[in-house]
Amino acid sequence: MIETEQLGKRYGAFDAVAGVDLRVVPGQVLALLGPNGAGKTTTMRMIAGYLRPTSGVARVCGHDVVRAPVRARRALGYLPDGAPAYGESSVAEFLAFAARVRGLRGVSGARRMDEMVERLELQPVLAQTIDTLSKGYRRRVCLAQALLHDPPALMLDEPTDGLDPNQQREVHALIRAMARDRAIIVSTHALDEVRAICNRVAILARGRLCAEGTPAELERQSRYHRAVSFRAPASALACELIGRLPEVDSVVTDPVDGRVTVFPREGQQVFGPVTRLLEAQRVRVDELQLERGRLEDVFRRVTADATDLASAA
Amino acid sequence: MLGARVKVACVDDKDSMARVTAAATLESHGRPFAGVFLRELHGYLVTPVAWLFSVIFLLAAGALTFYLGAFFERGQADLDPFFRFHPWLYLVLVPALAMRLWAEERRSGTLELLLTLPIHAWQAVLAKFLAAWAFIGCALALTFPMWLTVNYLGQPDNGVILASYIGSFLMAGAFLAISECLSVLTRSQVIAFILALAVCFLFLVAGDPLVQQPLLALGSQRIAGALSELSLLTHFQAIARGVLDFGDVAFFVLTIVFWLAANVLILDARRGG
Numbered sequence: 001m002i003e004t005e006q007l008g009k010r011y012g013a014f015d016a017v018a019g020v021d022l023r024v025v026p027g028q029v030l031a032l033l034g035p036n037g038a039g040k041t042t043t044m045r046m047i048a049g050y051l052r053p054t055s056g057v058a059r060v061c062g063h064d065v066v067r068a069p070v071r072a073r074r075a076l077g078y079l080p081d082g083a084p085a086y087g088e089s090s091v092a093e094f095l096a097f098a099a100r101v102r103g104l105r106g107v108s109g110a111r112r113m114d115e116m117v118e119r120l121e122l123q124p125v126l127a128q129t130i131d132t133l134s135k136g137y138r139r140r141v142c143l144a145q146a147l148l149h150d151p152p153a154l155m156l157d158e159p160t161d162g163l164d165p166n167q168q169r170e171v172h173a174l175i176r177a178m179a180r181d182r183a184i185i186v187s188t189h190a191l192d193e194v195r196a197i198c199n200r201v202a203i204l205a206r207g208r209l210c211a212e213g214t215p216a217e218l219e220r221q222s223r224y225h226r227a228v229s230f231r232a233p234a235s236a237l238a239c240e241l242i243g244r245l246p247e248v249d250s251v252v253t254d255p256v257d258g259r260v261t262v263f264p265r266e267g268q269q270v271f272g273p274v275t276r277l278l279e280a281q282r283v284r285v286d287e288l289q290l291e292r293g294r295l296e297d298v299f300r301r302v303t304a305d306a307t308d309l310a311s312a313a
Numbered sequence: 314m315l316g317a318r319v320k321v322a323c324v325d326d327k328d329s330m331a332r333v334t335a336a337a338t339l340e341s342h343g344r345p346f347a348g349v350f351l352r353e354l355h356g357y358l359v360t361p362v363a364w365l366f367s368v369i370f371l372l373a374a375g376a377l378t379f380y381l382g383a384f385f386e387r388g389q390a391d392l393d394p395f396f397r398f399h400p401w402l403y404l405v406l407v408p409a410l411a412m413r414l415w416a417e418e419r420r421s422g423t424l425e426l427l428l429t430l431p432i433h434a435w436q437a438v439l440a441k442f443l444a445a446w447a448f449i450g451c452a453l454a455l456t457f458p459m460w461l462t463v464n465y466l467g468q469p470d471n472g473v474i475l476a477s478y479i480g481s482f483l484m485a486g487a488f489l490a491i492s493e494c495l496s497v498l499t500r501s502q503v504i505a506f507i508l509a510l511a512v513c514f515l516f517l518v519a520g521d522p523l524v525q526q527p528l529l530a531l532g533s534q535r536i537a538g539a540l541s542e543l544s545l546l547t548h549f550q551a552i553a554r555g556v557l558d559f560g561d562v563a564f565f566v567l568t569i570v571f572w573l574a575a576n577v578l579i580l581d582a583r584r585g586g
Contacts, residue, residue: 048429052584074431084422086352088360093352100348101430145426 001025002047002076002153002183006056009042009207016042017207019056024183024200026152029175031194031215032187034204035303040187041081043204044157047185048078060153074102077151079159083142087131091122091141094130095148102149116144119174135162143171147178154184160193172196191295201295205303219293221301228274229261230288238283245273261291345432346440353444366410367452373402374456390467395459396477396553400517400546403488407449408509411492412502414441415580419500428584438576442486442493442569449485453478473555480552483565487545488513490572497579513545516568520544543568 002024009017017039024030032040045051047058049065049072058065063072085094095116099109117123120140125133130141139162146156159175160168175184175197186198194201194215201218203211211218219225232238239260243251247268252261264270271290278285357363374395378384382394418424427437463469492509499505518524520541528537541547545568548561 045425048425050425050429050584054585070431070433073429076429078429080422080425080429082422084426086356086423087421088356089352093355097348097352098430100351101345101432103344103431105344142426 001062002058002060002155002185004043004047004056004058007043007046007053007058008055009039009046009051010054015207017046017053017204020204020207020209022185022202022209022212024153024185026181026183027179028200029179029184029186029198030200030202031198032185032202032204033189033191033194033299038204038303039207040204041157042207044078044081044155044185044187047155048076048080049073050080074149075151075153077146077149077154079139079143079146079156081157083139083161085130085138085142085145088129090127090129091133091137092126094141095144098145098148104149112148112150116148120144121170136164136167139163140167140171147174152182154178154182156184156186158187158189160188160190168193191299194295203299203302205305210302210305211298215295216292218295218298222293222295222297223263223301224261224291224297225293226269226271227261227263227291228271228289229259229291230274230278231257231259231286232278232283233258233286235260235278235283235285238278238281241281242274242277245270245277247273259287345430346436349427349432349437349440350444353441354447357444357448362410362413363448366406366448367455370402370406370452371455374398375459377402378459390463390469392459392463392469392474392477393553395456396481399481400484400549403485404510404513404517407485407488408492408506408513410449411445411489411509412496412505414445414493415497416499416502416505419497420502428580434580435573435577438493438573438580442490442573445489445493446482446486449489450482453482453485470555473553476555476557477553479557480549480561480565483552483562483569484545484549487516487565487568487572490569490576491516494572494576494579497576497583516543517545520547 002022004020004022007017007020007022008015020039020043022030022043032043034040042051046053047060047065049069052066060072061075063075065072086097089097095113099105099113104112117126120143122137122140122144125137125141130138133141139159143156143159146154156175160171163171172193175186178184179197179199186193188194199214201211201213201215202209203218211221239251239253242248242262247264247270249263249265249268252263253259254261262270262274275288278288377398378392378395382397384394387394415424418427428434460471460474463474464471491513492505495508495512496502496505498508515524521544525537525541528540545565548564551558551561
């Protein structure tokens with residue numbers, strides 16, 4: 001379990017992180033989202049024990065990261081920002097170092113290392129020095145270091161940055177497989193990743209927690225929630241009529257692909273009325289979709305609000 | 314620790330799970346330290362800077378002994394001309410060896426990795442120090458042909474030579490502790506080197522007129538006196554004369570402890586900043 005209470009980091013008069021409350025229990029994968037400079041990395045660094053909080057507490061599996069730092073760090077696997085690793089060592093040496101420091105030894109330690117090497121497909125580069133590796137390999141080597149000791153809590157700062165789509169899918173599968181009995185925090189800019197692996201989302205902006213919930217809950221806050229979108233080649237008249245329906249707030253046609261999106265009024269359903277109208281008008285519809293809501297939309301709105309608030313204050 | 318492990322292992326087999334975890338907890342104190350120590354030591358074997366260090370140290374130590382030290386001409390069976398140049402060799406070479414210790418970790422971001430491993434800051438500082446010191450010790454040990462030569466040529470006082478070796482090793486440790494501590498202040502190896510060189514020089518010649526006269530001219534007799542007590546050169550020369558005095562040894566040990574402790578404090582303070 002990873003939890004923070006009113007966690008804050010202040011540099012002079014600047015609050016890098018202010019009063020962040022997080023609670024991630026085993027089985028949860030929390031996506032930490034936010035624009036660059038929002039405090040994601042600083043928050044993670046405080047939980048990992050690299051930076052000391054100026055206020056609040058952070059606990060990993062019940063161990064306070066300031067009062068029992070070594071016990072907290074022993075329970076945590078951490079992939080730092082930028083996936084640092086000792087460039088002059090070979091992959092095998094680096095992993096052996098991590099294993100030794102983590103107290104893995106003997107047969108079980110070796111088996112665990114083999115398992116990680118296999119899962120992250122590091123076999124071809126085991127003897128290579130880390131400096132000569134591609135960005136994708138480097139990230140996977142550092143990821144292997146974080147997972148090596150099979151930690152109950154895991155924190156990954158942009159785990160798939162620089163990986164190709166196949167490798168990304170592999171890492172997603174790995175995280176999903178580990179999620180069953182672990183508490184995991186992942187920071188990312190890729191919102192697809194959130195849908196692929198996370199069951200909770202926290203959005204940070206200007207060091208503050210702006211929104212938290214399951215992806216579905218956040219999507220519900222989106223303008224797109226329960227909107228209906230469709231593609232129909234000749235539907236100008238139909239769109240005109242849809243716009244006059246009492247349940248409809250607005251109708252927007254994408255100028256690029258011609259997709260029409262119908263936004264409902266607050267608390268209204270538009271799927272039924274829209275499909276009935278399209279049928280009555282005998283409009284040939286290529287694609288029809290009821291939208292769940294879009295995280296991008298919520299992300300943009302929430303972080304923009306925070307910026308407005310800050311500039312107003 | 315071994316005893317504790319055996320005791321735990323004797324517990325009934327039904328408790329085998331508990332035994333594994335208990336053994337893991339018992340052992341986990343020594344191993345992070347060993348992990349960092351071995352990684353550092355291994356680093357010296359694979360990086361050119363370390364090989365350069367030993368080759369230049371050995372060549373320079375030999376050349377200085379025979380040319381500037383007039384080893385043959387003075388016709389005495391001792392290693393004084395050899396040890397006389399050690400402080401000046403260390404002055405340049407030890408900061409060069411130590412400059413990367415923390416600066417490189419900071420530059421490449423591995424400091425974050427190291428400090429988020431389950432290891433105390435003092436363990437990391439000490440492991441790095443001991444690995445580098447062990448490496449310097451190896452380079453120093455490789456000067457043994459000098460000892461063979463002087464024993465072949467005459468009958469030197471081997472007690473004095475042993476004391477000189479110990480003194481030389483301790484002095485290298487003091488330089489190393491200073492340089493490691495200063496390396497944590499910057500992410501630039503060049504700055505770390507120059508800083509370490511300057512501070513090591515100051516401590517080396519603290520008893521010298523170069524430092525003493527300006528202080529005496531300012532009328533600060535007590536500061537001048539105190540500073541001369543901190544002179545690494547004075548204490549080394551005392552040991553190199555063959556007197557392994559407790560005070561001199563303690564001086565070096567305390568110098569090392571002081572700078573390593575400062576290193577730990579600075580490293581810890583950086584977490585706050």
